Amino acid sequence: MELTxxxxxxxxxxxxxxxxxxDATEPTAFLAENPGTLAVEVAAGCRxxxxxxxxxxxxxxxxxxxxxxxxxxxAVVFLSEAFAEISVxxxxxxxxxxxxAQFVSSEMRCRIGLEGRxxxxxxxxxxxxxxxxxxxxxxxxxHRATDCRSDSTVRGVAGGAARGEFRxxxxxxxxxxxxDARQQNRNVLLGEAARIETQPQLEIYADDVKxxxxxxxxxxxxxxxxxxxxRGLSENQARSLQIEGFVGEVVSHCGIGPLxxxxxxxxxxxxxxx
Amino acid sequence: MLSVKNLHASVDGKEILKGxxxxxxxxxxxxxxxPNGSGKSTLASVLAGNEKFTVTAGSAxxxxxxxxxMPIEERARxxxxxxxxxxxxxxxxxxxxxxxxxxxxxxxxxxxEPLTAGQFLKLMREKSAVVELDSKLTSRAVNEGFSGGExxxxxxxxxxxxxxxxxxxDETDSGLDIDALRIVATGVTRLHTPQNATVVITxxxxxxxxxxxxxxxxxxxxxxxxxxxxxxxxxxxKEGYDWLINDYREE
Numbered sequence: 001m002e003l004t005x006x007x008x009x010x011x012x013x014x015x016x017x018x019x020x021x022x023d024a025t026e027p028t029a030f031l032a033e034n035p036g037t038l039a040v041e042v043a044a045g046c047r048x049x050x051x052x053x054x055x056x057x058x059x060x061x062x063x064x065x066x067x068x069x070x071x072x073x074x075a076v077v078f079l080s081e082a083f084a085e086i087s088v089x090x091x092x093x094x095x096x097x098x099x100x101a102q103f104v105s106s107e108m109r110c111r112i113g114l115e116g117r118x119x120x121x122x123x124x125x126x127x128x129x130x131x132x133x134x135x136x137x138x139x140x141x142x143h144r145a146t147d148c149r150s151d152s153t154v155r156g157v158a159g160g161a162a163r164g165e166f167r168x169x170x171x172x173x174x175x176x177x178x179x180d181a182r183q184q185n186r187n188v189l190l191g192e193a194a195r196i197e198t199q200p201q202l203e204i205y206a207d208d209v210k211x212x213x214x215x216x217x218x219x220x221x222x223x224x225x226x227x228x229x230x231r232g233l234s235e236n237q238a239r240s241l242q243i244e245g246f247v248g249e250v251v252s253h254c255g256i257g258p259l260x261x262x263x264x265x266x267x268x269x270x271x272x273x274x
Numbered sequence: 275m276l277s278v279k280n281l282h283a284s285v286d287g288k289e290i291l292k293g294x295x296x297x298x299x300x301x302x303x304x305x306x307x308x309p310n311g312s313g314k315s316t317l318a319s320v321l322a323g324n325e326k327f328t329v330t331a332g333s334a335x336x337x338x339x340x341x342x343x344m345p346i347e348e349r350a351r352x353x354x355x356x357x358x359x360x361x362x363x364x365x366x367x368x369x370x371x372x373x374x375x376x377x378x379x380x381x382x383x384x385x386x387e388p389l390t391a392g393q394f395l396k397l398m399r400e401k402s403a404v405v406e407l408d409s410k411l412t413s414r415a416v417n418e419g420f421s422g423g424e425x426x427x428x429x430x431x432x433x434x435x436x437x438x439x440x441x442x443x444d445e446t447d448s449g450l451d452i453d454a455l456r457i458v459a460t461g462v463t464r465l466h467t468p469q470n471a472t473v474v475i476t477x478x479x480x481x482x483x484x485x486x487x488x489x490x491x492x493x494x495x496x497x498x499x500x501x502x503x504x505x506x507x508x509x510x511x512k513e514g515y516d517w518l519i520n521d522y523r524e525e
Contacts, residue, residue, distance in 0.1 A: 221362070224363075227362040234347055245366025
């Protein structure tokens, strides 16, 4: 697929083997392709970027550990049917930005553990499902220490007879005071046969917390399509542009080299065929 | 340029336009006034091609073509611009992206090559100056988080970018403070040439201090009941509509 090659040519540093220990701040992003099992550890105070590409049918297991004050920006891109389990364990004051992109049938289970005080996690993900594809995004965020912040957003697009599923859970352990947790899932249905199931859930065992969650499933905004057509865009262009914008608000969050632009183009290319 | 004859249109089975006749020639400015609910915005929407409305009788020609048989985007590409009363927000779609697609669709329709990135940026800079639109707004999502004044300036900015033959401005003055009104109206005036035409729909005479109309029409209950020159707007401002509509009230 086009995107696979473009990511390969983006100048990232390939990862070999099933373990990656980062103990210096790395200016170049790492690229792990069809990793199978991969354990990534970012040592205390270090910063790095990582792209995980599932470009062939895979069952992937990705375990990420961030030491105290470490920072990781990671993106997981699904271009082939895959089942992926992602676990992120974060020590105190660490920060993790995740982007997940599901372009094909795939099941992603992501478990984020905020284990140390003041850890921060931001996840922005999307899936675009066409035909009879089935995308599952499961995000479980566990606040196990005080003063942690998490913000997860998943946006889903389902056309044709495709199915999309979001299973969200924010768990706040006893004693994890001053937790600030947000989780949001928004979806757009493009066809009458498309389906979205969404389950945003909260489980809170501390009393001084700020938690919000929400989910929406809707259709395209007809007024916006009309507005764009009045400016000369065809109905298809207007619809595509609107979905690109919907997904783009998530994609633009990704700060790894040219990846955000590449993902945006891949979304547009997929929409063109829907 | 535009020739509307006996135009009837309805929405959800309710007739709103009950026989509109309107002739607009190149170089002219027409103002359409009238009380609330008389069908002004419906007329704009029907001419633009909003499918929510059904044309039940009459005809409309635009540049010699049958306007009513064309879909909304083709009318736009042919040179009809509608300035929306309530511009729509499109999250995640930048003004620059949106306008680039729009401008190039217009060019394609005319058989011209698409603009290069450099040409496009130059055009954007040039045209955003027409309405003193902060050039930062063009990198933001379409109308999202724009103030009321910015949204209306943005409509005129898009008009400048697309250079239409006929611009129909639906209450472009509503919700504007004095400064924004001056900027928007001056922008419209600057864009006016002997080759294009403007139809402004407004409640207030004050817009017409800037955009001086050649003709003023009063729309009431789906018909144009009276037409005159710019002095009509002044008289309406002073005396209201009662002297005109009393005769029609019983119909």
